[in-house]
Amino acid sequence: MAQPKLGYQPSLDGLRAVSVIAVILYHAGIGWIPGGFLGVEVFFVVSGFLITSLLLEERRHTGRIDLKHFWVRRARRLLPALYALLVVVVIAALLVYKDAAGRLGGDVIAALFYVSNWWNIFLKESYFAQAGRPPLLRHLWSLAVEEQFYLVFPPLFMLAMRRVRMRNIQLGLIVISLASAGLMAVLFEPYSDPSRVYYGTDTRLAGMLTGALLATAWSPWRSKVKAHPVAANVLDGVGTASFLALVLFLTKVNEFDAFIYRGGFLLLDIVCVLLIAVLVHPATRISKVLALKPIVWIGVRSYAIYLWHWPIFQVTRPELDIGLTGLPLLVLRIALTVGAAEASFRLIEQPFRSGLLGRWYAQFASNSPEVRLNARRQGMTFGTIAVVAVLLLGAGLANAST
Template sequence: MKYKPALDGLRAVAVVLVIAFHTIANEFPGGFIGVDIFFVLSGYLITSNMLVEWDKTNRISIGKFYWRRALRLAPALLLLLSCYVVVAYFINNTNDHLVAAAITAIYAMNWARAFDIGSVGYMPHTWSLAVEQQFYFIWPLLLSALLFLTGRRVTPWCIALLVLFTIGWRLALIWNETSGERIYNGFDTRVDTILVGCCLAFVPASKMKWAPFLVWLALFAAMVFTLFGSYGRWVEIWGFTAIALASAVLVAGAANISDGQMSHALLSSRPLVWLGQISYGMYLWHFPILVGVADRLGLQGVTRLVFTLGATIVLATSSYLFVEVPFLKKRTLPVAPVPSPQPA
């Protein structure tokens, strides 16, 4: 898939929304939608790349896919967890932090939160990474099977059925008064958002005349919701679906805007593209910095946000340049300039 800098710009928007939500939630109560944007974007990019491989070779190399994912995701995460374990010796409740690091390392934080198992420490935000990693493990196998058995035209309809099944399962759990934590964090209750992005990957790419309008409309809606929206049971019932579809509109617009458009210039601007490229590290580091440093310093309000965002950018940049990029160069398939998937 051809590299599209506007998608990195969109990734930057998503990670800033999440950080703003975690830092000053009263001012940005709807910022949690940044995770949903990440989910849709991840599904879109991962599936698009696999479809390119399928169209060229009529197969998907499962081993190479797992290898690329490992090289992309593991080094930065291991760096964070190593620092976290070392720092745990100097803070209270060391065992709790070690348990949190272990849960994070095996990508099980979403289930730990869903069922209140173990300790989340300073790592509760890694629930979304766990959901994506569980998806990455299953998806290349399932997509290969669907393409082989049903063909390229029928596969997106099969994916759409999976989306509907997930929505139905979530509604059934809600009907049985399942807890909000279980609904929000479960892989089985959130995977439909990623699958919406997977469906989008089957839509032929084109320079749509109305793409700029889609981008501005979706960005405006995202900003309004970030400022005035809030999480409630309605989100679990139908909000996740609506947010996923709106995110898909935003991703589709960003993927198809033409050079010279103002929306393209905005999302492809160097600052946003750079933040998008380091967004994985930003997502990893921002919460430990927030609760482990900013809160211990007693920072509040905008000062809390500025400090957390600034320190996060510094650490994420270092992680990207000195850890992530060297490992990315070891991938057999070239990527330029490295767009980071997730999460997200």
């Protein structure tokens, strides 16, 4: 009998929605959410948990881990939308926002190789400074950290599972997480810009590794025993307390608090681990709250929203690029971001994830002239829609800046 799988967890998309909203409001300069930058750390913990859960389930059901298939899935999920963003940003910078084009070449290369975080460190690029027009691709540092994790962690984890007991693997994850958090504390210099420890893969491993640790120790969906009502209530209490703690982090901490770099990130990771543990338990009620459709809608598009919000925000600076300020500016920025994200999700992410490109190529290479003609028509239609979408977005940004 096949063992139950984790499956799709809409509540985790709900948590992603909370995280990306926090990041957007922080970048919009909303004063009551000074810790919005911590939303990225929540993404890290969720990613560590999900990736490790997928690896463990594949090994349980097939006896092995197909790394090539894993990396292809990740590439199909992440690369097309990123490449589309890079194309649009480069075109916009060359044609309209020429002051942003100077360092764009290096930023694009760093993005393509997923080393943007180290590139920013090398250039001493502050994450928190807002002088002039910030680089349009500064935000890609976090995608670089995650992709480096996706490349290195799975083969090491697979090798460890072959040779080491799971208990020792868990101990190793704890030790490395503590070491990463300790390195952050050591490298952090009070009263100076903390961007080095904020960007560094070495100082940000704890989030992903604590998520991975949870995956190795917690899989309640596999249990055949229904949770007792008292246990479910306790879990909901833990989940509610964890969510409130997350809200406190987002609303009370700022980027220059020494606390956050001297154990605060690790404490936040623990809060996220507790919250995720509750959300994936089938008996909890709080998971149903974060699984509400409007929240999940945002969470499903959180990757595209994160990709597009930063460059849109940086070409709609108040009183510099655009005459709007305050709430009207925020509404415009969010509208442009959601529009661009939805176009990316519908026209790029979904087709690539569903294998549409492979099916189209097979039709294009078909021996049947009718099938090939239909494939060419589909390609021209899709290309036209994509070009129009890019032009409309560019025109919208250009009009907003005048």
